[in-house]
Amino acid sequence: MEKTEVIVVGQGLAGTWLCWWLYKAGISFKVIDHPNPRSASLHAAGLINPVTGRRMVTTWMIEELMPFANQAYGDMGDFFGEIFIDEISVIDFFPSVQMVQAFRKRFEEDPAYLLPGKDREKFTRWFRYDLGWGSIHPCCLVYVEKILSNWRGWLKKNNLLVEEVFDLSKLRKAENEMEYLNFKTRYVIFCDGKSSSHNPYFEKLPFALNKGEGLLVEIDGLPANQVFKKGMSLVPYRENIFWLGSSYEWEFDDDQPSALFKKNAEAWLQHFLKLPYEVVEHFSALRPATLERRPFVGFHPQHPQIGILNGLGTKGCSLAPYFARQLVNKLKGEGNINPLADLSRFEKILMRRI
Numbered sequence: 001m002e003k004t005e006v007i008v009v010g011q012g013l014a015g016t017w018l019c020w021w022l023y024k025a026g027i028s029f030k031v032i033d034h035p036n037p038r039s040a041s042l043h044a045a046g047l048i049n050p051v052t053g054r055r056m057v058t059t060w061m062i063e064e065l066m067p068f069a070n071q072a073y074g075d076m077g078d079f080f081g082e083i084f085i086d087e088i089s090v091i092d093f094f095p096s097v098q099m100v101q102a103f104r105k106r107f108e109e110d111p112a113y114l115l116p117g118k119d120r121e122k123f124t125r126w127f128r129y130d131l132g133w134g135s136i137h138p139c140c141l142v143y144v145e146k147i148l149s150n151w152r153g154w155l156k157k158n159n160l161l162v163e164e165v166f167d168l169s170k171l172r173k174a175e176n177e178m179e180y181l182n183f184k185t186r187y188v189i190f191c192d193g194k195s196s197s198h199n200p201y202f203e204k205l206p207f208a209l210n211k212g213e214g215l216l217v218e219i220d221g222l223p224a225n226q227v228f229k230k231g232m233s234l235v236p237y238r239e240n241i242f243w244l245g246s247s248y249e250w251e252f253d254d255d256q257p258s259a260l261f262k263k264n265a266e267a268w269l270q271h272f273l274k275l276p277y278e279v280v281e282h283f284s285a286l287r288p289a290t291l292e293r294r295p296f297v298g299f300h301p302q303h304p305q306i307g308i309l310n311g312l313g314t315k316g317c318s319l320a321p322y323f324a325r326q327l328v329n330k331l332k333g334e335g336n337i338n339p340l341a342d343l344s345r346f347e348k349i350l351m352r353r354i
């Protein structure tokens with residue numbers, strides 16, 4: 001049997017960041033990931049936006065999360081000789097009079113991250129809009145696809161990845177050690193996105209999965225140094241390819257792309273964009289969101305060898321590096337997890353099962 005300190009289940013944003021900090025801390029690990037083309041991380045736009053929602057509220061903990069993400073993605077990028085994060089602005093074309101007012105009100109009360117658009121005509125070469133625009137700055141754009149594939153390649157090269165479905169029924173638990181396949185391990189940490197919502201250890205947690213659909217669209221001649229938003233967003237993704245999305249659905253029958261979304265998204269694009277375009281992909285995925293919009297980070301109160309990093313919802317790019325680090329610090333006995341994210345807040349619920 002091969003000994004390893006931690007088995008990490010899943011290699012989306014959560015699993016990738018957890019491994020990164022384990023590696024940095026010199027803690028041995030193996031990853032078990034079954035590639036799923038509908039995993040949330042594979043379809044994220046990669047945006048870290050400090051201002052969100054109809055009322056333009058400042059995102060939870062952004063003052064801490066954004067500099068942390070800049071540093072962490074920057075360091076991981078240096079490790080691979082790649083750029084994993086850039087600063088970017090979101091050009092927010094007001095879709096309604098209410099949104100013009102919300103922007104103005106927020107700017108008067110607190111101008112942080114907002115700049116009113118002075119030159120009203122600046123974008124008329126590319127877009128149709130009649131209520132003006134403002135910009136949100138600074139935002140970050142994280143290159144999720146590049147990060148996941150670089151990290152996966154590194155895991156493979158170092159013989160740290162098992163590409164198969166993790167089967168809980170094969171986990172043998174003893175007092176201080178567990179066995180899975182040919183590994184002896186002290187901890188198993190689930191970073192398996194939506195799958196944890198039906199894992200017997202964690203199914204009692206208030207998950208609230210949310211469906212997102214989007215398109216990848218080829219557009220020649222559109223500047224790729226900004227995000228363009230008018231209700232939906234066009235985000236630079238690859239050369240000449242923009243990510244268009246996304247929907248945010250609480251009620252859905254399945255996780256498949258729907259004809260209705262595609263029809264609406266194309267109608268939106270034809271109305272907004274003056275340039276020709278071609279749809280190259282239509283995707284959908286379930287976000288591992290939570291009822292209280294806070295992540296699940298920590299160890300099971302009754303089974304302290306079983307951990308979780310999940311519930312990243314719509315904010316995986318900023319939450320994953322930060323909370324993965326807190327989880328590894330906790331494992332080392334060198335720090336605590338923010339109580340608003342710490343799994344221990346569900347102690348009573350989790351103690352009822354298993």
Ligand SMILES: Cc1cc2nc3c(=O)[nH]c(=O)nc-3n(C[C@H](O)[C@H](O)[C@H](O)COP(=O)(O)OP(=O)(O)OC[C@H]3O[C@@H](n4cnc5c(N)ncnc54)[C@H](O)[C@@H]3O)c2cc1C
Binds near residue numbers: 195211245284
């Ligand atoms: C359309 C869309 C757009 C988004 N845009 C943004 C954005 O711009 N900015 C942002 O911050 N966030 C965004 N998000 C949210 C972000 O994608 C998620 O918060 C994040 O990706 C969740 O990462 P995760 O690692 O927890 O889960 P996942 O990405 O789902 O990863 C889980 C991994 O575990 C594997 N797995 C699952 N079960 C098993 C098993 N039993 N055995 C082995 N492997 C298993 C899966 O195959 C997968 O590889 C978006 C989400 C969607 C759907």
